[in-house]
Amino acid sequence: MAEIRLEKLTKHFDEVRAVDGLDLVAEHGSFIALLGPSGCGKTTTMNMIAGLERPTAGEIYFDDFPVSGLGPEKRSVGFVFQNYAIFTHMTVYENLAFGLRMRKPRPPKDEIDREVRAVARTVGLSEQLERRVTRLSVNDLQKAALGRSMIVRPAIFLLDEPFSNLDASFRAYMRAELKRIQHEIGQTMVYVTHDQVEAMGMADRIAVMDRGQLQQYGTPDELYNRPENRFVANFIGSVLNNFLPVVPEASGAGVVVRVTGTGSKPIDVSDRKVPLAERAGAGLPLTLMVRPEKVRLVGPDADEALVRGSITAIEPLGATDVIHLRLDGADIRSVARPDAPLRVGDNVGIAFEAADVHLFDDETEHAIR
Amino acid sequence: MTTMPQEERVRFTADASTSRWVVARPWVKVVAVVMIASFFAFPLYWVVSMSFKPRPEWNPPGKVYWAPQSPTIDNYTNLLGLKSTEDSVFATQRSASALTPFKNSIILSVGGTLLALFAGIVTAYGIARFRAGGGLLPFQILQLRMFPPVAIIIPLLFFYVAIKLYDTYWGVIILYGAITFPFVVWLMRSFFQDVPREISEAAIVDGCTQWGAFFKAVLPQVKGGLAATGLFVFILNWSDFLIAKVMTTDVHSTAPVYLQSLQGGASGNEYGLQAALACLLILPPAIFGLAIQRYLVRGLTFGAIKR
CATH class of the missing domain: 1.10.3720.10 (MetI-like)
Structure with missing residues (x-):
């Protein structure tokens, strides 16, 4: 168990700033996800924590102990790679035992055997121990990779997109398994992924990264309900999020926004610090974001309808349907129950609560709260 | 190859006709393989058979022995210095065996x-x-x-x-x-x-x-x-x-x-x-x-x- 602290961690590859001044703390025994699109610097960050890459600047602390000078073999980290990195010339047993056999002094045989069997039980490979690795399924390969990293009881567990090659149902199963294993062994885990569903489902806290910089670090709930900027707002959420251009205007003592060019009713955002004084006169626009699951469809003439639109497509996902809507000048999406009486071409009224609306400054892309 | 389609309606490319011709006659393949194999294997055969021929059969003028007439392992024993006979090369020329x-x-x-x-x-x-x-x-x-x-x-x-x-x-x-x-x-x-x-x-x-x-x-x-x-x-x-x-x-x-x-x-x-x-x-x-x-x-x- 260890706390990981990154301070101004930076890595440049020639001119490219892969990681740029990253500050992050992963507490003892917590499950952290590094989330971001490919090329955002998450794997580089992971490699630096493991010691496989040397930082250009900044420092990494394990429990207040700076580790930049330590080689990867001395850091007591477990690393699970995206492509398993299983040793194909060995059996499953030998793969699991590898880390222990590398210890100096080497532990006694019966102790290694006990550990290997215990880990095999934990990851569910007891039946396959004597098999050659080349005969394993992709799913079992990943289990073996997980077990091999686990057996040395690393202080820190690093997983680099470990499930991205697995089929969807097994991935869901492994997500739950990993969460159980993490709970069982209680180690600090850092999990790299570009899949926000994985991150949201497993991690205690998520660090969203883009272009080498930390965008937001928080619990899944914080990221979903209080995104700090437009990038995070867009990246989190299972259905493509709705972004609409709006214009703020004064309304009595408060402030309202209207969706540009749609003749929408005003949405009261008096509780936000909308910079009205500078903006309203010039009519400078902002961006409004509302999650599809917060968008309700009502009758076209209902009082609560803020704008009108028509249904362009219905995407059934089983438990819910995703409704694609066209407004004047914008496309948005809504989530509806499959039994809702909706058809492509229907004219509908679109409603959402002011509290579910997120506003972003178009220039800085920061949230306006 | 039970029924042949009508002649006019069938157009073979050169390759297709060749392969059909071979498929129809399996012995062609066998003959070809044997010929090619013998071409490459013959030198090997010649060396092996030569190694078991006694000196008179090596290169007699005007005669070719395709196989050893009186096979012997003398060549090997001489070469390895296990035996010293009169026709041994070591008796005349060299002091060391192979x-x-x-x-x-x-x-x-x-x-x-x-x-x-x-x-x-x-x-x-x-x-x-x-x-x-x-x-x-x-x-x-x-x-x-x-x-x-x-x-x-x-x-x-x-x-x-x-x-x-x-x-x-x-x-x-x-x-x-x-x-x-x-x-x-x-x-x-x-x-x-x-x-x-x-x-x-x-x-x-x-x-x-x-x-x-x-x-x-x-x-x-x-x-x-x-x-x-x-x-x-x-x-x-x-x-x-x-x-x-x-x-x-x-x-x-x-x-x-x-x-x-x-x-x-x-x-x-x-x-x-x-x-x-x-x-x-x-x-x-x-x-x-x-x-x-x-x-x-x-x-x-x-x-x-x-x-």
């Missing part, structure tokens, strides 16, 4: 191969994994092979005499190693490139040093390629004539040089002895090849290592 050159061949070829393999895999791994020496190094190493060894052998001879490596095992082993080193680097580099970087990283994270990861995790992944490369290099060294001829005297000379000494002189061409020695020279590479056969198939499909 045993010493054969032993020298094994020492020098194995030594040179091991040296090339060791230096070569370390270099290849450095290039493949760490881009050691930049982009040019692999080509600079290949340049060692861009001239024939004969181009430098004479200056090298003077040099070897000066540094007292002339006519020593080490002298030849170093040369064999140096000449086959580029092959090892180029072959092994492509094998190492196919091993995912994460294999060594995983081993290191699990507590290996960089060297430990190389020997315990990476090298076993390419053992097929290593076996194929080793065999290839061994055959090159085993069949060397020039370097051994120039750089050694009888004491450290090799079997190919000895083979050449079996002709001319007072006794004429010792065909039977040459054939017997040739048969013996086939054995080590063949045995080596059989021993590593199970790695070879995978190793020879260059770069097709399963991840």
Whole structure:
């Protein structure tokens, strides 16, 4: 168990700033996800924590102990790679035992055997121990990779997109398994992924990264309900999020926004610090974001309808349907129950609560709260 | 081929008609295979049969013996110095049997191969994994092979005499190693490139040093390629004539040089002895090849290592 602290961690590859001044703390025994699109610097960050890459600047602390000078073999980290990195010339047993056999002094045989069997039980490979690795399924390969990293009881567990090659149902199963294993062994885990569903489902806290910089670090709930900027707002959420251009205007003592060019009713955002004084006169626009699951469809003439639109497509996902809507000048999406009486071409009224609306400054892309 | 379609409606391309013609007549294939196989196997047959012929059957004027009329193993026993008969070449010309050159061949070829393999895999791994020496190094190493060894052998001879490596095992082993080193680097580099970087990283994270990861995790992944490369290099060294001829005297000379000494002189061409020695020279590479056969198939499909 260890706390990981990154301070101004930076890595440049020639001119490219892969990681740029990253500050992050992963507490003892917590499950952290590094989330971001490919090329955002998450794997580089992971490699630096493991010691496989040397930082250009900044420092990494394990429990207040700076580790930049330590080689990867001395850091007591477990690393699970995206492509398993299983040793194909060995059996499953030998793969699991590898880390222990590398210890100096080497532990006694019966102790290694006990550990290997215990880990095999934990990851569910007891039946396959004597098999050659080349005969394993992709799913079992990943289990073996997980077990091999686990057996040395690393202080820190690093997983680099470990499930991205697995089929969807097994991935869901492994997500739950990993969460159980993490709970069982209680180690600090850092999990790299570009899949926000994985991150949201497993991690205690998520660090969203883009272009080498930390965008937001928080619990899944914080990221979903209080995104700090437009990038995070867009990246989190299972259905493509709705972004609409709006214009703020004064309304009595408060402030309202209207969706540009749609003749929408005003949405009261008096509780936000909308910079009205500078903006309203010039009519400078902002961006409004509302999650599809917060968008309700009502009758076209209902009082609560803020704008009108028509249904362009219905995407059934089983438990819910995703409704694609066209407004004047914008496309948005809504989530509806499959039994809702909706058809492509229907004219509908679109409603959402002011509290579910997120506003972003178009220039800085920061949230306006 | 039960019903033939109507003649006018069928248009064969040349290839299709040829293959149909062959398919329809299986014996064509058999005949072709036998002909091609005999073409390549006949020299081998001739050498083997010659090695069992007594001296009168070697090269009698105006007559060809297609098979030994009175088979004998005298050629082998003479060659190995097990028996000294009157028609033995050793009674007349030479004092040593083929045993010493054969032993020298094994020492020098194995030594040179091991040296090339060791230096070569370390270099290849450095290039493949760490881009050691930049982009040019692999080509600079290949340049060692861009001239024939004969181009430098004479200056090298003077040099070897000066540094007292002339006519020593080490002298030849170093040369064999140096000449086959580029092959090892180029072959092994492509094998190492196919091993995912994460294999060594995983081993290191699990507590290996960089060297430990190389020997315990990476090298076993390419053992097929290593076996194929080793065999290839061994055959090159085993069949060397020039370097051994120039750089050694009888004491450290090799079997190919000895083979050449079996002709001319007072006794004429010792065909039977040459054939017997040739048969013996086939054995080590063949045995080596059989021993590593199970790695070879995978190793020879260059770069097709399963991840």
